[in-house]
Amino acid sequence: MRFKTLADWLAWQEALHPKSIDLGLFRVKKVYERLGRRGPMPYTITVGGTNGKGSCVAMLDAILRRQGYRVGTYTSPHLLRYNERICIDGEPVGDDPICDAFERIDRVRDDTTLSFFEFGTLAALDIFAAADLDVQVLEVGLGGRLDAVNIVDANAALIASIDLDHQDWLGDTRTAIGLEKAGIFRPGKPAVIGDIDVPAAVVQYAEEHGVPLSWLGRDFTYEMLGGGWNWIGRDARLDNLPLPALQGVHQMMNASAVLETLHRIEHDVPVSAVSIRDGLKNVSLAGRFQYIPGSVPVLLDVAHNPQAVKVLADYLRSRFEGKTIHAVFAVMRDKDISGIVNNIKDLIQDWYLAPLQMSRAATAEQLLAVFDSFGVSAVRAGFADAAAAFDAAKRDAATDHLVLVFGSFFLVSEYLAHMS
CATH class of the missing domain: 3.90.190.20 (Mur ligase, C-terminal domain)
Incomplete structure (x- = not known):
């Protein structure tokens, strides 16, 4: 093994690639294919967005685990420990499995350089592939179309919001940024946007690629009650839901998009109303309010x-x-x-x-x-x-x-x- 400690692996990765951000899938996909599969691909939900990605991942994770599914989540960045990025059933993966994954990646990459984020993405996918997961929830790092997470064909995609950020890489308009984020969509697979103002070009992109798209305000919405709320979809609704444990009224938009996503995949990954209620009540996410x-x-x-x-x-x-x-x-x-x-x-x-x-x-x-x-x-x-x-x-x-x-x-x- 090149290094014995996680800290040494991470320090080396930070200096390995000449750019801290290098969007593009060719290098990371080539290494991913060389790694091979260590197990069946879990059902995959990819989550992107300008803001709200972490909250949506946390809510999906809490609800799905309450239903009894074995869930892996990949998020970034971390707050205290790198291990927070790769979790299984709500617990960060230990140093040894991450180091072992890094070793396997290093062994097959030959002279291909990988960014810090690309190494982490490949490690998460490698670990999840051997963990007998039911569902993996993958958070996009930057954009979507050219983000390393997008080497995986998602069964469902969720974009929490679309707004201006990272303009140097994604473009300087909401339309350009929205199209970059829509790159995580796949033909025939449900896609959800938790934003009421979806650029027309994103809608057109979905139509042209055969993506069944729904978004807040057109296909689903929510209404506030005294101490709770109702979620209302086109052909379903859930009443008297508890407010999400995550603070802030904006979490209602995130929660609504999460419930729409779960509704759209209910034939493959069914969840009960009880699991939804318990998941919303117990979700937690450090660093957000x-x-x-x-x-x-x-x-x-x-x-x-x-x-x-x-x-x-x-x-x-x-x-x-x-x-x-x-x-x-x-x-x-x-x-x-x-x-x-x-x-x-x-x-x-x-x-x-x-x-x-x-x-x-x-x-x-x-x-x-x-x-x-x-x-x-x-x-x-x-x-x-x-x-x-x-x-x-x-x-x-x-x-x-x-x-x-x-x-x-x-x-x-x-x-x-x-x-x-």
Whole structure:
């Protein structure tokens, strides 16, 4: 074996390929074919979208496991441990199976270079193939059409939402981005979109490729009750459902799309109303509106694009109305930083810019220029590390204030590690 520890494998993978993101299926598909199958292909649900992918995967996993299916989930990025990306029946896979999968991949790839994400995708598929799964739920990393996850022909596809993000790779319009995400569709296989504004070109793409497509607002919807909700499809409905345990009204759109997906595949993967209700009540997902009580309460959220931050701002208005909020913030330089700040600046009393030790992160100087353009002056920078920014925000906050940590998965990960 090339390496004995998972940490060594991951460090090597980060430097193996010249690009951290290299969209395209030729290299990864070639290695996947060389790996061969170690078992029957599980029923596959591929989940994409600008925002909401992780929530949809979590809900699908919770419901399907409650029904008694053996489920594997592949997600990214992770918050604390790489192993979180590859789970079987809700539990992260151990180091040894991942290292063994990496060894098999390395053995057959010859001189083909793979990105960090491609290595992880192949490892997940290899592990799942030998795990006697009933269902595998695969989260797209970036886009869809050229994402490594798309080497697998999904039995069903779910796109949680379509909005602007990763424009450098996916295009600068919702139409272009929607078409990239629609690349996970397969002829004759059900596809669901949890967005009410589906670009016409995406609908046309589905029609031309024989994809039975349904989307929120046309083929299914939901209605809120006092303490619950109803899901309403074209030819079925579920009444008096519990609200998803994941916080935020936007989760109703995600939950509705999940139920539509399950309805569309019910002949292959049947689930009961009891399993749906129990799954919704018990689903959990770290880093999404994650509230941590204490002498100064903290809210964690991985929102990192304008759409997600608008949802976060709406949640703050509804859940923490009138609360003084101190924000610890970091973001990648390739994001729409102005759009992010503009959508939430009016709710924040002061900002603490947390440095992240990675080349993709926006520098304090870049962030300060954005805040200056909006006339926001209550911004502190120059911290030695993210932990120092967290500590400063908590020191400045009163017990009835809220510290908000958001802008990047990596920042939320740093906070969770800092508190562990």
